[in-house]
Amino acid sequence: VWIVPNLLFNRVAFIGIGLIGSSMAKRMLKEGMAKELVACSRSSDTRQKALDLGLVSKTYEDPAKAVKGADLVVIATPVGSYSDIAQSIASVIDLNTIITDVGSVKKAVVDSVKPYLQFPNKFVPGHPIAGTEFSGPEAGFSELFEGRWTILTPDMQTDEEAVNKIICMWEGMGSKVEIMSSEHHDMVLAITSHLPHLIAYTIVGTATELEEDLRREVMKYSASGFRDFTRIAASDPIMWRDIFLNNKEATLDVLQRFSEDLTVLQKAIRRSDGEALEDLFSRTRAVRRDILEL
Amino acid sequence: VWIVPNLLFNRVAFIGIGLIGSSMAKRMLKEGMAKELVACSRSSDTRQKALDLGLVSKTYEDPAKAVKGADLVVIATPVGSYSDIAQSIASVIDLNTIITDVGSVKKAVVDSVKPYLQFPNKFVPGHPIAGTEFSGPEAGFSELFEGRWTILTPDMQTDEEAVNKIICMWEGMGSKVEIMSSEHHDMVLAITSHLPHLIAYTIVGTATELEEDLRREVMKYSASGFRDFTRIAASDPIMWRDIFLNNKEATLDVLQRFSEDLTVLQKAIRRSDGEALEDLFSRTRAVRRDILEL
Numbered sequence: 302v303w304i305v306p307n308l309l310f311n312r313v314a315f316i317g318i319g320l321i322g323s324s325m326a327k328r329m330l331k332e333g334m335a336k337e338l339v340a341c342s343r344s345s346d347t348r349q350k351a352l353d354l355g356l357v358s359k360t361y362e363d364p365a366k367a368v369k370g371a372d373l374v375v376i377a378t379p380v381g382s383y384s385d386i387a388q389s390i391a392s393v394i395d396l397n398t399i400i401t402d403v404g405s406v407k408k409a410v411v412d413s414v415k416p417y418l419q420f421p422n423k424f425v426p427g428h429p430i431a432g433t434e435f436s437g438p439e440a441g442f443s444e445l446f447e448g449r450w451t452i453l454t455p456d457m458q459t460d461e462e463a464v465n466k467i468i469c470m471w472e473g474m475g476s477k478v479e480i481m482s483s484e485h486h487d488m489v490l491a492i493t494s495h496l497p498h499l500i501a502y503t504i505v506g507t508a509t510e511l512e513e514d515l516r517r518e519v520m521k522y523s524a525s526g527f528r529d530f531t532r533i534a535a536s537d538p539i540m541w542r543d544i545f546l547n548n549k550e551a552t553l554d555v556l557q558r559f560s561e562d563l564t565v566l567q568k569a570i571r572r573s574d575g576e577a578l579e580d581l582f583s584r585t586r587a588v589r590r591d592i593l594e595l
Numbered sequence: 596v597w598i599v600p601n602l603l604f605n606r607v608a609f610i611g612i613g614l615i616g617s618s619m620a621k622r623m624l625k626e627g628m629a630k631e632l633v634a635c636s637r638s639s640d641t642r643q644k645a646l647d648l649g650l651v652s653k654t655y656e657d658p659a660k661a662v663k664g665a666d667l668v669v670i671a672t673p674v675g676s677y678s679d680i681a682q683s684i685a686s687v688i689d690l691n692t693i694i695t696d697v698g699s700v701k702k703a704v705v706d707s708v709k710p711y712l713q714f715p716n717k718f719v720p721g722h723p724i725a726g727t728e729f730s731g732p733e734a735g736f737s738e739l740f741e742g743r744w745t746i747l748t749p750d751m752q753t754d755e756e757a758v759n760k761i762i763c764m765w766e767g768m769g770s771k772v773e774i775m776s777s778e779h780h781d782m783v784l785a786i787t788s789h790l791p792h793l794i795a796y797t798i799v800g801t802a803t804e805l806e807e808d809l810r811r812e813v814m815k816y817s818a819s820g821f822r823d824f825t826r827i828a829a830s831d832p833i834m835w836r837d838i839f840l841n842n843k844e845a846t847l848d849v850l851q852r853f854s855e856d857l858t859v860l861q862k863a864i865r866r867s868d869g870e871a872l873e874d875l876f877s878r879t880r881a882v883r884r885d886i887l888e889l
Contacts, residue, residue, distance in 0.1 A: 526791030
């Protein structure tokens with residue numbers, strides 16, 4: 302038997318093989334992280350694509366069949382499906398199976414998965430902060446996680462060895478790893494990701510409701526600001542529906558702060574208060590500098 | 596005397612030589628569009644940079660001196676300064692001088708420049724829809740306008756030959772040119788550019804007011820949405836202050852529509868109305884497709 306130095310798992314089962322799942326599979330293959338990769342998808346089209354792309358050796362429609370014999374299960378579907386998935390795989394997985402996920406919200410994920418698991422200490426919730434506006438297995442690429450952060454949210458009960466293996470896996474994919482509580486993750490991401498998406502969806506939605514002529518011109522002259530928003534607002538609809546439904550509290554909280562600030566700015570414009578505008582615009586410019594210096 | 600085929604002007608005077616002015620100067624030099632370029636700036640630092648970068652052969656602090664003998668004057672300062680500039684150059688320019696500008700709003704620009712001009716028919720208001728989040732003469736590059744739109748907003752009185760020359764100039768810089776009324780320009784740009792900037796400034800501003808720890812984390816995990824907003828919100832503060840002060844009506848109008856749509860979305864999240872969310876997110880995804888197909 303050859304010893305593969307990067308080998309972490311025997312059989313990895315992906316539940317869902319879209320942008321994130323397929324990018325992980327590509328990188329796992331490249332690094333020799335697992336002996337066998339398999340995938341589960343409800344869509345026969347996706348299953349066929351995953352095979353055609355050589356991402357996995359077997360595909361399944363039924364999650365319970367997919368996870369059989371796997372020592373790692375990666376849940377990579379929209380988070381609204383997690384509870385059903387946890388229920389269907391619970392009886393099949395054993396003590397040696399680590400379960401992780403890649404969902405963009407963490408508290409709701411933990412709440413909808415752990416109650417069904419026989420060995421909840423083997424569940425290591427995770428979130429790679431990486432993505433594009435494209436979706437599906439054909440959108441994946443092995444460098445997606447390179448230099449990006451992955452946040453893990455284990456709790457006091459989570460098995461330490463399982464956490465370490467998941468850290469190794471993400472570092473092997475080029476990612477930097479940070480650990481925090483699921484509640485804290487959801488608050489931070491509400492600001493950095495969920496609110497920006499909500500705003501982008503709204504502003505692009507506002508444009509779709511314009512009279513036809515004006516709408517065409519908005520598309521045509523979209524270069525200056527609006528175009529960036531349309532890229533963000535082109536993200537997977539089901540995935541984002543589930544994010545907002547599952548991070549309701551934190552999203553509504555930051556949305557409230559945003560609305561208050563927007564009202565202040567609106568008033569400054571109405572009153573022609575140039576000083577207030579300049580002051581805000583100078584502060585926000587400094588934020589960009591801070592980020593680029595990180 | 597050599598005949599330079601692309602020669603359009605003898606002496607071009609830039610009033611303001613920031614990102615846009617310096618990019619125009621670089622391209623004019625490259626194409627041989629003018630015999631001589633000069634620039635005016637209130638900042639001695641900017642004047643020195645413009646000379647050091649070889650963008651212009653002479654610099655001036657006083658607009659009236661800069662425009663003397665120019666057959667093209669390009670106003671490329673924040674739009675709040677236009678009225679003062681128009682007043683100081685009005686008596687110096689003659690019948691043969693074309694005046695144009697690059698301001699992001701057009702109605703207020705026309706209103707603040709034309710009344711002072713002896714030959715208002717030689718004023719061709721313009722707006723190249725191009726830019727970056729960087730500013731100053733060192734930020735310019737000759738390809739900035741390549742493939743982008745420039746909107747001109749002449750009126751019934753504007754000299755046709757002057758308009759044609761400005762069209763030639765922009766096309767020579769690689770830009771596509773469109774003509775519309777200044778009012779219409781301001782409405783379209785309020786949606787495609789001014790509102791997105793306003794929103795980006797607000798959301799980044801909201802983040803700056805967070806508690807220090809959370810703020811640091813927001814910077815750290817900014818990859819997923821927020822980072823794009825910080826780039827937009829890093830745009831020149833004075834320029835943008837002046838845009839909002841000078842396109843108040845249209846900006847407040849689209850902001851009102853946006854706020855209404857945001858309230859609807861907020862309510863959908865609060866009520867866990869997944870169908871409404873999915874419906875909007877699918878519509879906005881289609882907009883991206885439309886734009887990429889243009």
